[in-house]
Amino acid sequence: MRSETSCGDYTLAELAGVVGADVAGSPDFRVSGIATLKDATSDQLAFFANSRYLSQLHQTSAGAVLVAEQHRDDCPVNALVVEDPYLAYAKLSSLFAPRDTAAQGIHPSATVDPTATIDAAAVIGANVVVGADTEIAAGCVVGANTVIAERCNVAEGTHINPGVTLYADVKIGRNCIIHSGAVIGADGFGFANEKGRWVKIAQLGGVTLGDDVEVGANTTIDRGALSDTLIGSGVKLDNQIQIAHNVEIGDSTAIAGCTAVAGSTKIGDRCTIAGCSGITGHLEIASGTHITAMTLVSKSITGAGAYSSGTTAEPHSSWKKNVVRFRQLDNLAKRLKVVEAKLDKFEGHN
Incomplete structure (x- = not known):
């Protein structure tokens, strides 16, 4: 059902057109891969984005290097001169990623409810389960052993890797990537105390993800208690993150691994939250906020800026x-x- 194809190679002129680079050297030089300054071979492209690696730039065996204008003369080989070498590397990296081709259609071992709607241009892998009234759009890939429960909606171009679980009432936008082990739509942690006994609160909401969202391996996003948990477009969630019920995360926010966000907290747009941070419930985090690693946020942040609470090793x-x-x-x-x-x-x- 699936076979790997070559990602091909590119001339420097072709790569320059992708990232708006100025070619210093031979525009016809062909690049077959991308690697670090230290490890690149004579047919590969590297990038120089940190001055601490200047000695590696001088000694590189790469065939070409992405560099900024101020380091054009430091590059001993062909160069693609750009404003931001790291950003250019990010844009070009997908060109060199191994590409899998998958036959469209539903694997014979998959179990699909008769009321589910699956576009003919989608791919449903082995042992996948698709529940009632779920819709999967064109260009979607659903990896083996994934479970998608009832009333879910997966929009065009989304890639769900093997072993993902979507509970009922999960909506995923276009061109999202969900990595293995992710669980989206499990019950939020809602209980009321009655004389020492915990009474479960039924979680009646769902989860909605915008477009271009990436959810890391073993990350969990809980369903809302009444309304949906909301993840904005362009959000990037690392591995092993906990997003509790009714959390709202604004567009283009990025959260690093092992961070936990408690219920009903609202995080603004374009925030960055570093690893192992904790954010308590019912808070508001202003757009543009940067939270450093191992920070505990216990009150709302109303002004954008950088915030820290963790202590460094000594x-x-x-x-x-x-x-x-x-x-x-x-x-x-x-x-x-x-x-x-x-x-x-x-x-x-x-």
């Missing part, structure tokens, strides 16, 4: 001393207030 002996001092802060603050009061009183008599 020698264990110093860390133990600082822990002790941290525990003394409250007592020190109280003693300082007493000293300040006495000082004010003393100065008042003079």
Whole structure:
């Protein structure tokens, strides 16, 4: 059902046309792959985006390198001169990715409810289960052993990798990528306490993903309690992230691995949230906010900027001393207030 095809090669002139580069060297030089400055061979393209690797640029065996204008003369081989070499690398990388071709249609081992609608130009892999009233559009690929429950909608061009679970009432936009192990639409963590006994709150909402969303491996997005959990267009979620019920994430926000976002929090557009961060529930995070790694956000952020709370590593002996001092802060603050009061009183008599 699936076979791998060659991704081909490209001239520097062709690659320059993709990223708007100026060719320094031979426009007809052919590139068959992309690699690092250190590992690239004479028929591959590399990129130079960090000055700490200047020595590697000088010594590279690459056939061509993406460089910024200020480093044009530092490049000993053919160059594609661009404003942002890393961005240009990102745009060109997909050209060199191995391409799988898949025969359109439904694998004989798949189980599809009679009321489901699957476009003839979609691909449904082995042992896939598709529930009632679900719609899968043209150009979608659903990998083996994936379960898509009832009343889901998967829009054009979305790629669902093997072993994904979509609960009922999940809507996925165009050209999304869902990686293996992701679970979208499981119950949110909703309970009411009755004299020490937890009473489950039925989760009646769903999950809606916009266009061009990527969901990492083993990431979970819970369904809403009443209305949908909302993931905006262009959002990028890394592996092993927890998004709780009724969370709203704005367009083009990126969240790194092992971050957890508690229920009903609203995150604005174009935010970046680094790994292992925690965001408590019912907060609002302003658009354009950057949260650094291992930060705990426990109150709303109303102004864009960078926010941190995690501490960096230090020698264990110093860390133990600082822990002790941290525990003394409250007592020190109280003693300082007493000293300040006495000082004010003393100065008042003079």
